[in-house]
Amino acid sequence: MHLRTPLDLGLAIRQQRRRLGLNQTDLAGRAGVGRQWIVAIEQGKARAELGLVLRTLAALDLSLSMDDGVEAAGSPGLHLEPIDIDAIVEAARARRP
Amino acid sequence: MHLRTPLDLGLAIRQQRRRLGLNQTDLAGRAGVGRQWIVAIEQGKARAELGLVLRTLAALDLSLSMDDGVEAAGSPGLHLEPIDIDAIVEAARARRP
DNA sequence: CTACATTGTCTTCGAACGACGACAATCGCG
């Protein structure tokens, strides 16, 4: 998932939080921040403190990586990973009752 | 490049800045921040403002992406995200000659 | 080595932070 804006980040945080079945208070406890901070960051708060952002990501088992924009723009096909359709179909079947 | 701490980020910013042949004043101008802010972020300032961080990365043609840490740990496949099978199959068909 | 360029550090000041408590609004389940 590509991050361009604070709102991108906030939405990603919310998505992962819900995926993990946590509420905002749970996550706040894990990250060592106040609940209102979680509310604010999920809404795209641009002036949030970087260190707290990184801590919150760690609390959600998310990791950030950085890519040189030139590389990403320069190789249209070589960065696609082979797709294992069978494994994906199997996983999807396992998810459906 | 994996980012865990504000210092990781700051060192990455400095590295890219030097790679692009910019000094701190140049980068500050591009990112719309003061030079001292660049000094501080490069040294790993944890309380820096997220929005300014993202702007600085954009000024350096760097992009951030986020990965689910569980996937990154190399689990075999049962942690795949909820998936739109039809979209994946379509994309795979488009890839096959 | 010297001179210039670059980076690092300090001060000031109005704005905003994050934590905490509390109430309002919305959501989701039975």
Place this chain on the structure above:
DNA sequence: CGCGATTGTCGTCGTTCGAAGACAATGTAG
């Protein structure tokens, strides 16, 4: 639908922010 759970918003307060200017310390090229 009702009700409890969750999210959103507001106010307060001590702390820190970032911009701007300026000087110190370090780096680099000739």
